[in-house]
Amino acid sequence: MFKFLIRISSFLTKEWTEIFRQPRLILTLILGPFLIMFLFGLAYPDQNRSLRTTFVTTNPSAFQEEMNVFTEAYSSTIIDQGIETDKALALSKLALNETDLVIVIPDAPFETIQQNQQAVLEVYHNEVDPFQIGYIQTIANIYVNEVNRGILQTVTEQGQADSGSIQSSLEEAITKTQALKQAIPPGDANTATQVEALEKSLTAAHENLTTFRTLSSGVLVNPFGVDIKGLSNVQFTVTGFFAPSVIALLLQHLSITFASLSIVRESRSGIMELFRVAPITAFETLIGKFISYLFFEIILAGVITTLAILVLGIPILGPWLDYAVAVVILLFTSLGVGFLISLISETDTQAVQYSMLLLLASIFFSGFFLDLRLMWEPIKVLAWSLPATYGIRMFQDIMLRGSTVSPMLFQGIALIGIALFLIDWFLLRRRMEG
Amino acid sequence: MKNKKSNGTAENVVETQDLTKAFGEEVAVQSLNMYVPRGKIFGFIGPSGCGKTTTVRLLTGFYEPTSGTARVLGKDPVRFSKSDREKIGYLIQQFVLYPELTVWENLNFAASFYGVSPFRRGRLHKLMDFVELAEDSGKLARDLSGGMKRRLSLAATLVHNPQLLFLDEPTAGIDPILRRKFWDYFKELQEEGHTLFITTQYVGEAAYCDLVGVMYEGRLLMVETPGNLRKKAYGGDVIAIKTTEGTRFEQRKQLESLPFVHGKVIMVSDQEVDVIVDDASTAIQALLEWAQEQKLNVETIEEKFLPFDDVFVKIIERETAHV
Numbered sequence: 001m002f003k004f005l006i007r008i009s010s011f012l013t014k015e016w017t018e019i020f021r022q023p024r025l026i027l028t029l030i031l032g033p034f035l036i037m038f039l040f041g042l043a044y045p046d047q048n049r050s051l052r053t054t055f056v057t058t059n060p061s062a063f064q065e066e067m068n069v070f071t072e073a074y075s076s077t078i079i080d081q082g083i084e085t086d087k088a089l090a091l092s093k094l095a096l097n098e099t100d101l102v103i104v105i106p107d108a109p110f111e112t113i114q115q116n117q118q119a120v121l122e123v124y125h126n127e128v129d130p131f132q133i134g135y136i137q138t139i140a141n142i143y144v145n146e147v148n149r150g151i152l153q154t155v156t157e158q159g160q161a162d163s164g165s166i167q168s169s170l171e172e173a174i175t176k177t178q179a180l181k182q183a184i185p186p187g188d189a190n191t192a193t194q195v196e197a198l199e200k201s202l203t204a205a206h207e208n209l210t211t212f213r214t215l216s217s218g219v220l221v222n223p224f225g226v227d228i229k230g231l232s233n234v235q236f237t238v239t240g241f242f243a244p245s246v247i248a249l250l251l252q253h254l255s256i257t258f259a260s261l262s263i264v265r266e267s268r269s270g271i272m273e274l275f276r277v278a279p280i281t282a283f284e285t286l287i288g289k290f291i292s293y294l295f296f297e298i299i300l301a302g303v304i305t306t307l308a309i310l311v312l313g314i315p316i317l318g319p320w321l322d323y324a325v326a327v328v329i330l331l332f333t334s335l336g337v338g339f340l341i342s343l344i345s346e347t348d349t350q351a352v353q354y355s356m357l358l359l360l361a362s363i364f365f366s367g368f369f370l371d372l373r374l375m376w377e378p379i380k381v382l383a384w385s386l387p388a389t390y391g392i393r394m395f396q397d398i399m400l401r402g403s404t405v406s407p408m409l410f411q412g413i414a415l416i417g418i419a420l421f422l423i424d425w426f427l428l429r430r431r432m433e434g
Numbered sequence: 435m436k437n438k439k440s441n442g443t444a445e446n447v448v449e450t451q452d453l454t455k456a457f458g459e460e461v462a463v464q465s466l467n468m469y470v471p472r473g474k475i476f477g478f479i480g481p482s483g484c485g486k487t488t489t490v491r492l493l494t495g496f497y498e499p500t501s502g503t504a505r506v507l508g509k510d511p512v513r514f515s516k517s518d519r520e521k522i523g524y525l526i527q528q529f530v531l532y533p534e535l536t537v538w539e540n541l542n543f544a545a546s547f548y549g550v551s552p553f554r555r556g557r558l559h560k561l562m563d564f565v566e567l568a569e570d571s572g573k574l575a576r577d578l579s580g581g582m583k584r585r586l587s588l589a590a591t592l593v594h595n596p597q598l599l600f601l602d603e604p605t606a607g608i609d610p611i612l613r614r615k616f617w618d619y620f621k622e623l624q625e626e627g628h629t630l631f632i633t634t635q636y637v638g639e640a641a642y643c644d645l646v647g648v649m650y651e652g653r654l655l656m657v658e659t660p661g662n663l664r665k666k667a668y669g670g671d672v673i674a675i676k677t678t679e680g681t682r683f684e685q686r687k688q689l690e691s692l693p694f695v696h697g698k699v700i701m702v703s704d705q706e707v708d709v710i711v712d713d714a715s716t717a718i719q720a721l722l723e724w725a726q727e728q729k730l731n732v733e734t735i736e737e738k739f740l741p742f743d744d745v746f747v748k749i750i751e752r753e754t755a756h757v
Contacts, residue, residue, distance in 0.1 A: 007546060
């Protein structure tokens, strides 16, 4: 047992010394991920994309006054670039990327509406990215709702103003009905009932009209508002949201890169021949390497997390212990992937290529950018075979939602990690022990 | 080819019987029969690609033999236990240690993976002194010269004090002075009780060995002491006779007919001839007497130690002619 510990310690010292002999590498490993997160935050400030919009109408002088209904609607997202009378010219501006949206207002829209027809606004864009097209569709729908609401509000305000004379007439009618009720002979029960019903109807109409007049036009047109609240009760910035994903992805990538180069380099140098003849087993070699890299990367993860918290203000709402457990299991499994790459690669270049491919797969399939719930079910198998997928979920839960490590996620990633360790052991044994 | 019988398993640290290794159709080592007695330096000599490294790999358990058997320290190398492996040191041809580690760190790493106790500073310092690297202990391995790298590798091979050392071409690619120094190290190690199995392409190094195995195209041609190797190559000891007036044809014919002289007399120059005899120590006196009878004025007469390069070429020529 004592010799076992001495043998595995050989790798601990060796790997650490080799890494610490490269101060620039350490600096890159610590500052690199932090800078990426920092730049990411700068690159995507917390605001929606504003769209430069050109309006087209063939006869602007015809409804100059009503034009603000169109140009001021949803103004935080729509930046008015002016009115064009030539649709073709506006579309050429769109093609030249001088404007983002062209909204064509139909001729005489109010007349069309008065004729009981919908006036259709044409919205043109020049996007190819499906997500941007989706964004424009959403913006266009919100915009049309805003325009409709603006028109409704104007009409409502006009109705409220006009209803003043109707209310006076109703009050007069109620007074006359009450006088009529007094004049009905006591024996004429039928007429009395009818007049009473009329009085009630007039009173109700009067009350409704009063309500209509006293309510603000904004409430009348938009009786319901919305107040969205998350369970964690914390407002996240874009950087804040992506920080757990970036940390998970980087830790996975660092582990894989370190481990993937480790054994392949030794195979190439020829020292594996010495290992085969020496009294060291594949198990001792693998354990030694796992422990040395794991310790180093735990420290690295600690520094990156501290920087993210102190400098970028990223919170960890959940328990720290759970965060530590999630980091260790993510690193362990990622190292397993790295050693597997190292054992199946013939050269350093091949190992680096495999690592890069895995990074690419992780960016696309781990839920880093796109929600996993949107993914086609069979592809989810690939997604859930990547350590980063579990890492991102666990880190998001702990850091942003304030929950503990999900047992399901922990068991999933641990199972993959153990399976990889066993495969690595088998392959290394075959290489070292013949 | 069986070159020698075992002289008792207890004394031999390496024994092979018809040891053969083939890679597909290509036979790298063919029917190897040899033994290495404990405490000796066994030189394994042959040209590049003759099967020396394959033999070492078979004896260290790196390769499994295609047929035949090998016993190293009384065990089948393929089934070596950890404790068996701790008794063996293996120096690989190329430098395989870590360039980013210093001399000391590399040595420390080797000590750890051989399971040497953590209280080993004294031993490591002693080893660095032995290979004369003590002053360079803080140097990165990548900054060492070729010779220093070989010395570091040797120190790493000795770190766990193995009984048996397999040194695969330890002197390849280094200058003659350093090569000589390496053989001094090997002699010291032998005096400490280690057994050394050394492969080399430098035929001249055979002179430093107790036993020499000559390898050619996967076959072990012979295992002999360096002296016997010469005898085997030429059919006996070679004596060079230099006379002031030279020898006549009849005199040379007479020389050839002497009972202790083998083969033809070789004319080296007008005054000098080479004679092959059974035993140089007794033949010199007999030849002097014969010269006196012939009234020949002998200027010099001595045993001729032919370079091992010539010996090796002669052996190869003889053996290939046989085949």
